[in-house]
Amino acid sequence: MQTTHEMVVNLGPQHPSTHGVMKLEVVMDGEYIVDCKPVIGQLHRGMEKMAEGMLYGQFIPITDRLDYLSPACNNLSYCLAVEKLLGIEAPERGKYIRVIIAEMQRIANHLVALGSWGLDLGAWTILLYTFRDREMLLDLFEMFCGQRMTLNCFRVGGTTYDLPDGFVEKAREFLEVIPSRINDYEALLTKNPIWMTRLRDVGVVSAEDALAYGLTGPNLRASGVKWDLRKVYPYEVYDRMQFDVPVGSRGDCLDRYYVRIQEMRQSCRIVQQALDQLPPGDIMVDMPTIALPNKEEFPNNFPEVVRHFHLLVQGYAPPEGEVYLGYENPKGELGFYLVSDGSGYPYRLKIRSPSFINMQIFPKIMRGAMLADVIAILASFDPVLGEIDR
Amino acid sequence: MALGLRDVALVVELLRGLGVTLRHLFKPTVTIHYPTERREVYERYRGLVRWDKEKCAACALCARFCPVKAITIQTDDGEDGKKTVKYYQIDAAHCMYCGLCSEICPVGALSHSPYHELAAYRREDTIYAQERLSGAPPITMYR
Amino acid sequence: MNLCEIGRELERRYDGLVRVVQENPDLVVEVAREKLLEVCRFLKDTPDFEFNFLIFITAVDRVDYLEVVYCLRSMSNFRQIMLKVQVPADNPEVPSLTGIWPAAGFDERETYDLLGVRFSGHPDLTRILLPDDWEGHPLRKSYPVDKRPVRTY
Numbered sequence: 001m002q003t004t005h006e007m008v009v010n011l012g013p014q015h016p017s018t019h020g021v022m023k024l025e026v027v028m029d030g031e032y033i034v035d036c037k038p039v040i041g042q043l044h045r046g047m048e049k050m051a052e053g054m055l056y057g058q059f060i061p062i063t064d065r066l067d068y069l070s071p072a073c074n075n076l077s078y079c080l081a082v083e084k085l086l087g088i089e090a091p092e093r094g095k096y097i098r099v100i101i102a103e104m105q106r107i108a109n110h111l112v113a114l115g116s117w118g119l120d121l122g123a124w125t126i127l128l129y130t131f132r133d134r135e136m137l138l139d140l141f142e143m144f145c146g147q148r149m150t151l152n153c154f155r156v157g158g159t160t161y162d163l164p165d166g167f168v169e170k171a172r173e174f175l176e177v178i179p180s181r182i183n184d185y186e187a188l189l190t191k192n193p194i195w196m197t198r199l200r201d202v203g204v205v206s207a208e209d210a211l212a213y214g215l216t217g218p219n220l221r222a223s224g225v226k227w228d229l230r231k232v233y234p235y236e237v238y239d240r241m242q243f244d245v246p247v248g249s250r251g252d253c254l255d256r257y258y259v260r261i262q263e264m265r266q267s268c269r270i271v272q273q274a275l276d277q278l279p280p281g282d283i284m285v286d287m288p289t290i291a292l293p294n295k296e297e298f299p300n301n302f303p304e305v306v307r308h309f310h311l312l313v314q315g316y317a318p319p320e321g322e323v324y325l326g327y328e329n330p331k332g333e334l335g336f337y338l339v340s341d342g343s344g345y346p347y348r349l350k351i352r353s354p355s356f357i358n359m360q361i362f363p364k365i366m367r368g369a370m371l372a373d374v375i376a377i378l379a380s381f382d383p384v385l386g387e388i389d390r
Numbered sequence: 391m392a393l394g395l396r397d398v399a400l401v402v403e404l405l406r407g408l409g410v411t412l413r414h415l416f417k418p419t420v421t422i423h424y425p426t427e428r429r430e431v432y433e434r435y436r437g438l439v440r441w442d443k444e445k446c447a448a449c450a451l452c453a454r455f456c457p458v459k460a461i462t463i464q465t466d467d468g469e470d471g472k473k474t475v476k477y478y479q480i481d482a483a484h485c486m487y488c489g490l491c492s493e494i495c496p497v498g499a500l501s502h503s504p505y506h507e508l509a510a511y512r513r514e515d516t517i518y519a520q521e522r523l524s525g526a527p528p529i530t531m532y533r
Numbered sequence: 534m535n536l537c538e539i540g541r542e543l544e545r546r547y548d549g550l551v552r553v554v555q556e557n558p559d560l561v562v563e564v565a566r567e568k569l570l571e572v573c574r575f576l577k578d579t580p581d582f583e584f585n586f587l588i589f590i591t592a593v594d595r596v597d598y599l600e601v602v603y604c605l606r607s608m609s610n611f612r613q614i615m616l617k618v619q620v621p622a623d624n625p626e627v628p629s630l631t632g633i634w635p636a637a638g639f640d641e642r643e644t645y646d647l648l649g650v651r652f653s654g655h656p657d658l659t660r661i662l663l664p665d666d667w668e669g670h671p672l673r674k675s676y677p678v679d680k681r682p683v684r685t686y
């Protein structure tokens with residue numbers, strides 16, 4: 001009698017399509033997938049433990065390393081959580097600057113997602129085009145805060161720097177260019193027969209499944225659930241911005257692609273409006289217990305020096321309690337759960353990272369798919385391993 | 391084999407995509423040939439940290455606040471009771487260029503240089519101490 | 534019904550087994566261990582509450598005991614609530630929520646991995662971020678931060 005055996009295929013940990021050091025143990029029956037098990041943790045750095053030994057302000061550069069493709073959004077999310085714990089709000093101009101940078105970061109993130117997705121499916125050109133356009137954004141970030149990838153540009157209670165001269169003009173130049181570039185990507189991909197065949201009806205996630213498995217961000221919206229934290233809990237100045245929330249209908253990979261493309265256009269709209277409305281004023285909250293003093297006053301103002309040292313050695317002590325704040329990161333809902341015991345160090349910090357939770361649904365949707373679809377599905381969820389493993 | 395309407399549509403879409411790439415063929419290049427051509431960094435660029443011995447007040451705040459503890463400082467009591475720096479080092483391999491040290495330094499002794507090509511063959515070369523921390527940054531040996 | 538009323542309604546319904554510990558900025562409710570599944574089902578299925586989305590699960594080491602934290606969200610009413618369950622540090626065990634929300638799977642594994650809380654009824658309770666042969670649970674306060682584990686190969 002003929003007998004067949006299932007075979008285990010290890011995708012990764014160094015497979016170029018795995019978006020980082022992730023391993024997928026795929027059980028195959030012929031070309032079809034019987035089971036799939038994500039093996040993660042190769043990039044685990046113990047960030048939550050690190051946070052317990054750091055002042056609130058010291059942890060901000062570490063959050064850059066979470067989702068290293070959208071550091072500004074991570075910074076913003078963390079700062080908002082600490083601000084919620086402290087019960088403060090950034091000044092107007094600070095809020096606008098944060099929104100401008102965070103939305104630019106969202107475009108940059110989706111550009112990488114799109115480029116690497118194309119690369120995974122064999123479309124090399126799209127990667128070159130998206131990275132060319134992301135370069136303009138990275139230049140803007142470098143102009144703003146001096147770093148291209150790990151920005152560390154926001155502080156609790158405001159931003160580090162004000163926008164430099166020429167930033168607004170350069171940002172407007174970018175906004176003029178990018179819509180035609182997005183049209184180019186669409187001409188290359190949206191109706192491309194190969195792209196359609198690879199993505200349509202592959203990795204279908206129903207709306208009920210998406211909610212039950214805790215999907216967030218573009219992956220949830222592609223399944224037809226209209227849920228965007230920027231609309232629901234309008235933090236910062238999102239309530240003054242006009243933008244649409246694109247949703248998909250079928251919940252397959254093609255919808256996830258289409259939602260990301262539309263989100264880039266909406267982000268452009270938000271940046272445009274924020275640049276138009278940008279008010280003058282302070283960028284840092286005016287509270288002596290939180291904001292660092294002005295260094296120029298130091299030679300003849302000794303109490304300010306003492307305050308400077310006090311803030312940096314002991315930090316600011318939020319009241320006892322616990323908060324959770326979720327923020328609409330490009331990949332989904334990035335949330336920080338903070339427990340304060342009244343000292344300058346967080347007692348416990350939990351990072352609710354979107355990619356980690358989004359990954360749970362893989363075994364469910366990959367069952368019955370083909371091996372080649374694994375790569376398409378994986379890329380369509382746009383996971384980043386820095387965030388999964390923390 | 392007869393060609394249907396669907397095949398025609400597919401070919402049209404493929405040609406549209408090829409049209410985009412063809413258009414890019416006649417556009418100016420955006421890449422630069424890195425080792426021979428270099429781009430200028432912006433004014434706020436956070437490269438290798440520079441330290442000014444004359445300005446430093448030996449308060450050790452930078453070493454305390456650095457999230458990755460890349461800074462080592464040893465201080466000494468001077469003759470007139472003022473603290474002086476005996477030894478100062480920054481481990482460029484550990485440093486993550488977050489800019490917190492230069493932001494918090496009360497006397498402005500720390501600053502960022504545009505220097506960012508820090509590759510070295512030996513690990514000792516990535517440690518910048520005392521004299522190597524001030525003045526013009528060392529020149530890359532791989533030009 | 535606003536958030537505070539939800540807390541009071543829960544207190545009234547599960548008299549003595551549910552206690553509101555914080556109302557501002559987030560509503561935090563402490564639940565007895567044996568009532569956890571019942572409270573979760575109630576919060577999920579009752580029409581006025583509809584907490585249909587599990588945001589995260591984690592635990593906090595309070596040295597004498599552990600607190601397992603569940604954060605739920607109602608997507609129709611735009612609310613969120615945090616449930617806390619106290620478990621003893623030497624025998625931390627709570628029922629698994631994977632039957633109600635499949636999203637609990639990875640978070641419970643992570644909490645087991647990093648804090649040593651066992652979730653009874655979880656289909657695959659193994660370490661997720663650390664290697665399988667790792668000793669100890671790093672996010673416990675008693676875990677040394679300045680030592681590297683001794684490996685014997």
